[in-house]
Amino acid sequence: MNPSFGFLEFVIQLAYLLAAILFILGLRALSSARTARNGNLMASVGMLLAVVATLMDHQVVSYGVILAGMAVGGAIGLWSARTVQMTDMPQMVALFNGSGGGAAMLVSMAEYMRGVKEGSLTREGAFTILLGALIGGMSLTGSVLAFGKLQGLVSEKPLTFPMQRVLNLVFFAATLALGAYLMITPGIPGLWAFIAASLLLGLALVAPIGGGDMPVVISLLNSFTGLATAATGIVLNNTVLVISGTLVGASGTLLTLLMCKAMNRSIGSVVFGAFGAEVATASGGNGNAAGARSAREVSVEDAAVMLAYAKSVVVVPGYGLAVAQAQHSVRELAELLEKKGVQVKYAIHPVAGRMPGHMNVLLAEANVPYPQLIDMEEINPQFSQIDVALVIGANDVVNPAARTDKASPIYGMPILDVDHAHHTIVLKRSMKPGFAGIDNDLFYEKKTMMLFGDAKDSINNLVGAVKGL
Amino acid sequence: MHITIADFYILALAVFVGYEVISKVPVILHTPLMSGSNAIHGIVLVGAMLVAGKHGGRLDAVIGFIAVVLGTINVVGGFLVTDRMLQMFKRKPAEKTS
Numbered sequence: 001m002n003p004s005f006g007f008l009e010f011v012i013q014l015a016y017l018l019a020a021i022l023f024i025l026g027l028r029a030l031s032s033a034r035t036a037r038n039g040n041l042m043a044s045v046g047m048l049l050a051v052v053a054t055l056m057d058h059q060v061v062s063y064g065v066i067l068a069g070m071a072v073g074g075a076i077g078l079w080s081a082r083t084v085q086m087t088d089m090p091q092m093v094a095l096f097n098g099s100g101g102g103a104a105m106l107v108s109m110a111e112y113m114r115g116v117k118e119g120s121l122t123r124e125g126a127f128t129i130l131l132g133a134l135i136g137g138m139s140l141t142g143s144v145l146a147f148g149k150l151q152g153l154v155s156e157k158p159l160t161f162p163m164q165r166v167l168n169l170v171f172f173a174a175t176l177a178l179g180a181y182l183m184i185t186p187g188i189p190g191l192w193a194f195i196a197a198s199l200l201l202g203l204a205l206v207a208p209i210g211g212g213d214m215p216v217v218i219s220l221l222n223s224f225t226g227l228a229t230a231a232t233g234i235v236l237n238n239t240v241l242v243i244s245g246t247l248v249g250a251s252g253t254l255l256t257l258l259m260c261k262a263m264n265r266s267i268g269s270v271v272f273g274a275f276g277a278e279v280a281t282a283s284g285g286n287g288n289a290a291g292a293r294s295a296r297e298v299s300v301e302d303a304a305v306m307l308a309y310a311k312s313v314v315v316v317p318g319y320g321l322a323v324a325q326a327q328h329s330v331r332e333l334a335e336l337l338e339k340k341g342v343q344v345k346y347a348i349h350p351v352a353g354r355m356p357g358h359m360n361v362l363l364a365e366a367n368v369p370y371p372q373l374i375d376m377e378e379i380n381p382q383f384s385q386i387d388v389a390l391v392i393g394a395n396d397v398v399n400p401a402a403r404t405d406k407a408s409p410i411y412g413m414p415i416l417d418v419d420h421a422h423h424t425i426v427l428k429r430s431m432k433p434g435f436a437g438i439d440n441d442l443f444y445e446k447k448t449m450m451l452f453g454d455a456k457d458s459i460n461n462l463v464g465a466v467k468g469l
Numbered sequence: 470m471h472i473t474i475a476d477f478y479i480l481a482l483a484v485f486v487g488y489e490v491i492s493k494v495p496v497i498l499h500t501p502l503m504s505g506s507n508a509i510h511g512i513v514l515v516g517a518m519l520v521a522g523k524h525g526g527r528l529d530a531v532i533g534f535i536a537v538v539l540g541t542i543n544v545v546g547g548f549l550v551t552d553r554m555l556q557m558f559k560r561k562p563a564e565k566t567s
Contacts, residue, residue, distance in 0.1 A: 023509050024486055030505045030551075031494035037555040040505050044548040047512065051544075054515045060522030069521060069534045073541025080542075081549035086557075092550055093504050100510050100543035106536035107516040110529055124472045222507050229513040230483075234476045236516050242476055243483045248510040250487025255494075255503055262496065350496045357500040364557040375496070 008056060015053035016240035022046030023244050027251060050240055086365055087322040090355045091150035094143045094218045097225055101139025104228035108133035109195060111235050116186045125235060126183045130194065132231030134179065137198030138205060139224040145206040146214050146221065156211030165272065168204050175201060205271070212396065213270045215355040216259050220267070223252025262350040265413070295431065298449035300458070303425050304465030307333075310387035312343040314379065316418055317359045318352050320393010320428065324455035327366035330392065333463050334368070340466070345372050347379040347389075347416050349397040380417045389421035391442075393428065393455050399440045408438060424448045427458045501554045508547025514540030 022042050029039025054060065077096075084092045108129045115121030115129070148154035175197040182190045209217055226248030233241025260267050298306075307313055315330060334344045346368065352359045360373060374382075383389065391398055394416075401408040402415045418424050419442055426448060442448055451458050494502055517540040521533025 019512075023512075024490060027487070027502075027506060027509065028490040030502050031491045031498060033495065033498060036498060036501060036505075037552065040501075040508075040548060040551045040555060043505060043509055047508070047514075047544055047548070050512060050515050051518070054518045057519065057522075059519055061524055062522055065521040065530050065534050066518050066537055069517070069537025070541045073538040074545050076538070077542040077545030077547075078549065081546045081553065084550065086553075089500070089504075089550065089554065092546070093500075093507055096504075096511075096543050096546045096550070097507050099539040099546075100507070100513050103513045103517050103536045103539040103543065106532050106539070107513065107520050110520040110532045110536070113529070114523075114525070122471065128472060219503050222503055222510070225513075226506070226510045229510045229516070230480060232513060232516040234472055234480075236519055238515060238519070239476075239479060241512055241516055242479050244509055244512040246480050246483035247487040247490075248506045250484040251491045251506055252487075252503070254488055254491060255499060255506075258494070258496075259499065348497075350499075355500045355503070357497045360497040361500060361554050361557055373497075 008058070012053045012056055013239075015049050016238075019046040019050035019053070020240050020243040022049070023247060027247060085325075086362060087325065088151070089361070090215060090218060090358070091147040093355075094146045094150065094214075094221070097218065097222050098140045098143030098147070101136045101143060101221070101225040101228055104136030104225060104232050105133050105140060105195065105198070106136075107232045108136060108228075108235065109191065111232075112186070112191055113188060116188060116191075121186050123183055126186060128231050128234050130179045130182060132228045132235065133191075133195060134175070134198045134201075135224050135231065136228035137195055138202035139221045139228060141199045141202030142206045142221050142224070143202075143218070145203055146217055149206075149211050150214055158210040159207040164208060171197070171204065172201060209270065213265075215351065216256055216265075216267070216270050218355075219252060219256040219259055220271075223249045223256060226250075226252050259351065262414075295443045295450045296446075296448065298425060298451055300451065300461045300465050303449065303451050304462050304469065306388055306423060306425065307337055307390065307462065308340050308342065308466050308469050310337075310342055310423075312345070312386050313337060313388045313390055314374075314383070314386050314418075314421065315344065315346045316352075316389055316391045316394050316398060316416055317346065317348075317363065318392065318394025318397060319358075320395075320455045322353055322358065322362055322393070324393065324457075326392065326456035326459050327362045327368070329456055329459040329463065331363075331366040331368050333459055333466065334372075336463060336466050345374050345379065347376065347418075348373050349376050349394070349416050352394055352397050376414060376416055383417045383420035386421040387423065389418040389424045391418060391424060391426040391428075392459070395428075395440055396438070398442055399438070401438065401441055405441075410438065418442065419445060419447070422447065425451055427451050427453075427455050429454060501551055504547060504551040504554060508544060508551055511540060511544035511547050514544050516540075 023046050026039040026043030029035040112129045149156050178194050182194055206217055226245045230242050230245030230249060233245055337344050348359050396410055398416050398418045400419050402410045402413045405411055424447055426443060517536035521537045
């Protein structure tokens with residue numbers, strides 16, 4: 001223990017302990033719908049406690065830089081959290097995650113430089129510092145690239161080139177070798193090179209991954225930042241950092257695996273699969289057939305009649321709904337149909353949209369009654385009794401190829417069996433394939449009708465048409 | 470700087486806690502949970518403060534400043550965004566018109 005372990009230090013350590021307990025309780029409360037909001041509140045109280053305790057720490061002697069940094073960071077955080085659209089949430093989380101990763105990287109850098117200057121750098125200390133810098137740096141650039149892909153600043157398509165995996169592996173090994181060298185013979189120029197390599201590795205990790213897998217990637221990078229935080233905690237001898245960072249690292253890893261499970265993919269195939277590359281070859285054989293087939297288009301009036309005189313309608317929302325901000329229009333349409341005696345339900349695929357739960361959040365925003373949202377396992381056996389399935393901007397999650405076509409890259413992914421419904425109306429901008437880049441057989445089925453256009457416009461037109469009936 | 474074995478005990482125990490506390494999360498809460506845990510690793514702000522609060526050279530101050538800015542963005546943005554998401558799960562019975 002610290003020889004100058006006085007009463008103040010005791011109080012600070014107790015505050016840290018309390019903060020760690022609040023994080024654990026908060027995280028647990030976040031896993032249940034009833035208590036989730038309180039959980040977030042508990043965790044934020046813990047954070048406030050930890051920050052105030054740190055301000056009292058005797059190691060902190062100058063406040064100017066800290067307070068200035070907190071003012072700037074607080075303003076940016078507040079502004080971006082307030083103004084972000086609900087549809088852009090996933091990329092916002094990615095950016096916040098990248099910030100945390102960047103902070104962990106910088107803290108590690110500063111500690112390394114201090115260690116070199118003071119000659120106090122031990123080998124195990126350097127190891128932990130470099131680990132934190134590596135993971136934090138990868139998380140920073142990986143998250144920023146994920147943000148760019150989801151925001152449409154960078155092409156969402158996987159970036160692949162020949163020998164990519166081998167080259168990445170060689171580069172990764174070289175970075176580790178440099179790290180090992182820096183551990184034994186500390187030096188500042190080498191540190192900068194190591195940081196640059198870490199940042200490049202983050203880009204190399206995310207570049208070959210397509211937009212459809214971004215949620216999994218963000219979750220993975222979230223646990224990366226957690227681990228980087230834990231590493232800085234070990235270096236700084238700060239237990240609350242170790243506990244909280246590890247907590248996020250572990251739960252983030254579990255969450256990543258749960259998401260992969262929902263998509264029936266392994267984490268290995270997400271990270272190393274280069275989804276799009278496989279797809280290009282798969283659609284080579286498939287694409288020609290698609291060109292010969294034609295989809296049946298339906299008019300707004302006909303679609304309105306079908307919906308209004310159906311006994312049961314299941315709405316299948318996807319990312320297109322989020323992009324078009326059509327959730328309020330959808331609820332209006334659903335309420336109109338219910339007044340006409342139609343039973344309306346929503347079928348929620350666990351990975352519809354860009355993040356698990358994305359659709360729930362969106363529909364909850366539009367005040368869609370919670371009991372109407374039905375999970376995939378529960379709704380799938382019911383589809384054969386449903387009159388009309390209304391697919392709004394969903395594609396890969398309703399592609400029957402996942403059940404039947406062994407050559408398809410999404411084969412084995414659980415899907416919503418909308419093709420079992422008596423009729424299917426698909427609202428879509430164009431015949432463009434979905435995120436996985438593969439053609440969808442559903443659109444060419446006899447029972448399927450396409451209503452082209454922006455989802456919000458189409459639904460508003462449907463609302464008008466149903467009203468006029 | 471010295472690293473004690475106690476750190477690794479804490480690390481190992483926290484792994485189990487992290488795994489256990491969220492093992493029963495329903496799919497609909499995946500996104501808010503990710504966002505909430507994202508805010509919690511913003512605790513790295515404490516590390517940034519410890520670096521920025523030391524008397525050091527100009528480079529240390531610059532690095533400390535940027536680290537505090539990034540850490541604060543992670544904390545403030547993370548918790549607010551999570552709260553905004555969770556707000557939407559709240560039932561509003563008074564609002565029902567139909």
